[in-house]
Amino acid sequence: MIADKITALYCRLSQEDVQTGESESIQNQKLILQKYADEHHFFNTRFFIDDGFSGVSFERKGLQAMLQEVEAGNVSTVITKDLSRLGRNYLKTGELIEIVFPEYEVRYIAINDGVDTAREDNEFTPLRNWFNEFYARDTSKKIRAVKQAKAQKGERVNGEVPYGYVADPNNRNHLLPDPETTHVVKQIFAMYIRGDRICEIQNWLKxxxxxTVAELRYRRTGKCRHPRPHPTCIYNWPDKTLYDILSRKEYLGHTITGKSYKVSYKSKKTKKNPEEKQYFFPNTHEALIDEETFDLAQKRIATKHRPNKINEIDLFSGLLFCGDCGYKMYLQQGAGTPERKHAYTCGKYRNRIRTGEICTTHYIRKSVLKELVLADLQRVLSYVKTHEKEFIRHANEYNAKSMQKALSRQKKDLEKATVRMNELNILFRKLYEDNALGKLSDEQFVFLTSGYDEEKETLTRRIAELSQEIDKVTERSVDVRKFVAIVRKYTAIQELTYENVHEFIDRILIHELDKETNTRKIEIMYSFVGRVETGDQPTESISYFRQIGANVKSYAI
Structure with missing residues (x-):
């Protein structure tokens, strides 16, 4: 019976509507809807309310509850103050009015817009829906412009404060260390750079x-983005949260804004902005982490360290690369195999059957590599400590030459790409003029230009990439003094550890064995400075290798 069915009175208010005044308030909407229902003899009324929800999104609790009743066949009529209360998405609002409601024999009334689906004069309803969506699009554009302006000034747009900080009560855009959580951030970084696995950090936190960050936010503000976890899980930190903390430059004392953007005003999904589109403001608040610690953490994140079969992260994990094909080197070991039998091989060679790519094994025992690296590290440490000024001068000269060489090559490639792009632009302009003057038909124009579209897109991307690379090379000044500072921390190194290997070394290149001389070249690239030349004579070292010269070593198998 229709008399037993619900008359759904739907109210909605968004944050933007609040600014328009009392006329849009929930209380005012309720009064209007109830008065209309009483005067027009609609009975069994029930309110469905969404307070503080945008009309663009249809994932609203009140709306969804009403639609569940509609789909259950419990609703005879839906009444709103106007069409925009139901929604500001042209397609979805139209779907409800023209498909969903008719299918369940639901009458829809929008009081102020004169819409009543029981009549046959609703031709302008789609047009009104389109205007409502246009309003939402315009409002979204204005909000984005305001947020963009704030981001460009270094103001925190979303109000979120990085874990470990609190907002300054006198200036919400300034951060202060949080006495309750600062030590946690420092502990997370300290454990990670010394080689602890993420699960070990999670165990310490528990x-x-x-x-967790979300639970702490809820206890402080009463707000939460997701349903609260079970009370036994409030100390269970997700991997993603820890990696987010380890990657945040805010802990160096900097402010970064414009890090993400919404894909559309109709969607809540956000995407990360590339670094060149973000805004960077250095030294805006007190740092919790020093640059050396942060750089080590980024190096480890970039190499995606994984535990081996005995649940330990390998000493050289993420540092070894094939000196011939550039592919990562992988550790080979068996369960219970003594470490002296562990060895590294080229990843491309290892995957040759699956990928079809060809390289050679580049096999090297782990014990041999440890001996080589330790000897070279001791050589470098001794040289820098006793010839610090000379080392700084030589390193700066070498880096200046390398930078100039890279710049010259990249500028040449950029000039070549720019010239070709200019040629294509002239060609397109000429073809367009011929087409506009009738010398070239539309079909001919499309045929002649279609082959160049893809080339233009490729060139545009390449020009952007080269410009960015040149900027990075120009801005980068290899900080030799950072390397010297690392050296000063150590009196001597008698044994390799995960911490000292990854602190000193950026990468190690393993070349294939030279069968004529029965030697192999190994290149060690040190953090901040690359190669370290000392001018020392090659040093004999047991039977594993014949000579160690500078940081390029040859040894006999």
Missing amino acids: ENKIL
Whole structure:
């Protein structure tokens, strides 16, 4: 019976509507809807309310609850103050009015817009829906412009404060260290750079009853983005949260804005902006982490370290590369195999059957490599400590030459790409003029230009990439003094550890064995400075290798 069915009175208010005044308030909408229902003899009324929800999104609790009743066949009529209360998405609003409601025999009324689906004069309803969506699009554009302006000035747009900080009560855009959580951030970084796995950091957090970021936010503000976890899980930190913390430059004392953007005003999905589109403001607040610690953490994140079969991260994980094809080197070991039998091989060679790519094994025992690296590290440490000024001068000269060489090559490629792009632009302009003057038909124009479209897109991307590379090379000044600072931390190194290997070394290149001389070249690239030449004579070292010269070593198998 229709008399037993619900008359759904739907109210919605967004943050933008609040600014328009009392006429759009939930209370005012309720009064209007109830008065209309009473005067027109609609009975069994029930309110469905969404307070603070945009009309663009249809994932609203009140709306979804009403639609569930509609689909259950419990609703006879839906009444709103106007069409925009139902929604500001042209397609979805139209779908409800023209498909969903008719299918369930639901009458829809928008009081102020004069819409009543029981009549036959609703031709202008789609047009009104389109205007409502246009309003939402325009509002979204204005909000984005305001947020963009704030981001360009270094203001925090979303109000979120990085874990480990609190907003300054006198200036919400200034951050202060949080006495309650600062030590947690420092501990996470300290454990990570010394080689602890993420699960070990998670265990430490749980054992010390450190609340997750979301739980701490809820206890402080009463707000939460997702349903709260079970009380036994409030100390269970997700991997993603830890990696986010380890990657945030805010802990160096900098402010970064414009890090993400919404894909559309109709969607809540956000995407990360590339670094060149973000805004960087250095030294805006107190740093919690020093640059050396942060750089080590980024190096480890970039190499995606994974535990081996005995649940330990390998000493050289992420540092070894094939000196001939550039592919990563991988550790080979068997369960229970003594470490002296562990060895590294080229990843491209290892995957040759699956990929069809060809390289050679580049096999080298782990024990041999440890001996080589330790000897070279001791050589470099001794040289820098005793010839610091000379080392700084030589390193700066070498880096200046390398930078100039890279710049010259990249500028040449950029000039070549720019010239070709200019040629294509002239060609397109000429073809367009011929087409406009009738010398060239539309079909001929499309045929002649279609082959160049893809080339233009490729050139545009390449020009952008080269410009960015040139900027990076120009801005980069290899900080030799950072390397010297690392050296000063150590009196001597008698044994390799994960921490000292990854602190000193950026990468190690393993070349294939030279069968004529029975030697192999190994190149060690040190953090911040690359190669380190000392001028020392090659040093004999047991039977594993014949000579170690500078940081390029040859040894006999």
